[in-house]
Amino acid sequence: MKVEGKPHRTIWLDDKTGIVSMIDQNALPFEFKIHDAKTHHDTCRAIITMITRGAGAIGAAAGFAMAQAFLEGTRDGGRGTRGGGRGTGDGIYTALQLDFFVQARKEIEATRPTARNLFHATEKVFNAGMKSTDEAIKEAQRLADENVVAALKIGEYGNVLIKDGFHILTHCNAGWLGFVDYGSALSPVYVAHEQGKKLFVYADETRPRSQGARLTAWELMKEGIPHTIVPDNAGAYLMSKGMVDIVIVGADRIAANGDTANKIGTFEKAIIAREFGVPFYVAAPLSTFDLSISDGSHILIEERSEEEVHYQSGPDEEGIIRKIRVTSPGSTAFNPAFDVTPAEYVSGIITENGIVKANAESIRVAAG
Numbered sequence: 001m002k003v004e005g006k007p008h009r010t011i012w013l014d015d016k017t018g019i020v021s022m023i024d025q026n027a028l029p030f031e032f033k034i035h036d037a038k039t040h041h042d043t044c045r046a047i048i049t050m051i052t053r054g055a056g057a058i059g060a061a062a063g064f065a066m067a068q069a070f071l072e073g074t075r076d077g078g079r080g081t082r083g084g085g086r087g088t089g090d091g092i093y094t095a096l097q098l099d100f101f102v103q104a105r106k107e108i109e110a111t112r113p114t115a116r117n118l119f120h121a122t123e124k125v126f127n128a129g130m131k132s133t134d135e136a137i138k139e140a141q142r143l144a145d146e147n148v149v150a151a152l153k154i155g156e157y158g159n160v161l162i163k164d165g166f167h168i169l170t171h172c173n174a175g176w177l178g179f180v181d182y183g184s185a186l187s188p189v190y191v192a193h194e195q196g197k198k199l200f201v202y203a204d205e206t207r208p209r210s211q212g213a214r215l216t217a218w219e220l221m222k223e224g225i226p227h228t229i230v231p232d233n234a235g236a237y238l239m240s241k242g243m244v245d246i247v248i249v250g251a252d253r254i255a256a257n258g259d260t261a262n263k264i265g266t267f268e269k270a271i272i273a274r275e276f277g278v279p280f281y282v283a284a285p286l287s288t289f290d291l292s293i294s295d296g297s298h299i300l301i302e303e304r305s306e307e308e309v310h311y312q313s314g315p316d317e318e319g320i321i322r323k324i325r326v327t328s329p330g331s332t333a334f335n336p337a338f339d340v341t342p343a344e345y346v347s348g349i350i351t352e353n354g355i356v357k358a359n360a361e362s363i364r365v366a367a368g
């Protein structure tokens with residue numbers, strides 16, 4: 001997508017320096033800045049603190065972090081042993097180096113446990129790195145490119161569901177910021193808009209991190225797509241009044257039977273959509289599917305700090321970013337980051353291989 005007229009990915013790796021650069025999503029929508037992560041530890045921290053976030057972007061970040069670990073481990077042998085420079089990452093590793101790579105993989109995989117794309121990426125890049133450091137880098141770059149192509153195809157397939165004049169409700173941010181480019185749930189919206197369809201998007205604010213209010217709204221504004229931010233609890237009102245034609249959300253992990261983990265609050269929207277006969281679609285690349293689990297009960301739900309519920313941040317009247325408490329002092333808060341929508345609530349899943357029914361057989365065929 002374009003920022004100030006220039007095409008921009010959300011995250012990228014410089015092969016030569018080993019630096020992973022990313023749009024700082026915590027600074028948006030108030031400031032557009034790039035955050036540089038010099039080591040795989042830095043990239044892990046960026047994933048945990050959500051400087052980069054969203055299923056697809058987390059996957060790319062994890063792949064890049066794994067590649068950084070191979071660069072680090074072969075540049076100085078990891079943990080102080082001398083490997084003799086990047087060229088020696090030729091797949092013949094010392095026990096210390098191997099241990100370094102395994103520990104790095106564990107560290108990366110512990111950052112955001114629900115996000116399937118993260119595990120998909122670490123596995124692929126780790127296996128490539130077992131051949132050589134160059135292969136690890138190539139694989140991480142390939143995965144990022146694949147992420148872009150898949151997101152664009154999701155847009156093309158999903159576009160057929162969007163008719164001229166449609167009002168679309170989305171939850172969280174599954175736009176280009178949540179991927180390397182284009183996004184999942186918003187990709188069909190971008191394609192439909194490019195084709196000249198008149199659209200209107202309701203962006204759920206998505207407490208506690210407000211990805212909808214801060215990020216989805218910012219993206220849609222940049223693209224010139226009419227939209228408004230709605231409180232998280234407005235779904236039943238909007239749908240009961242016939243104000244929503246379709247709900248499209250992203251996904252963080254999809255079980256073999258189509259049960260889908262996505263940002264907390266998604267399940268509520270699915271229940272309401274079914275109640276009022278509104279189609280409810282999930283958009284996700286195949287790298288989000290976890291065919292090793294039969295259903296959503298096996299999906300580990302990340303619990304995040306209660307601080308995220310208690311505090312909000314934003315600029316004061318002078319433009320200085322302030323963090324303020326918005327809950328009753330002394331009360332605790334519970335902050336599960338995701339919920340699981342059972343497959344029976346899902347009208348279909350928009351993938352890069354087409355739109356599939358949310359059931360085990362269709363998913364198996366789509367996944368090849």
Ligand code: MRU
Pocket residue numbers: 053054055056171172173174175178179184211249250251252262263337
């Ligand atoms: O903002 P996150 O990383 O906690 O949330 C993950 C997501 O991005 C959403 O659940 C999204 O809908 C998945 S697809 C980008």
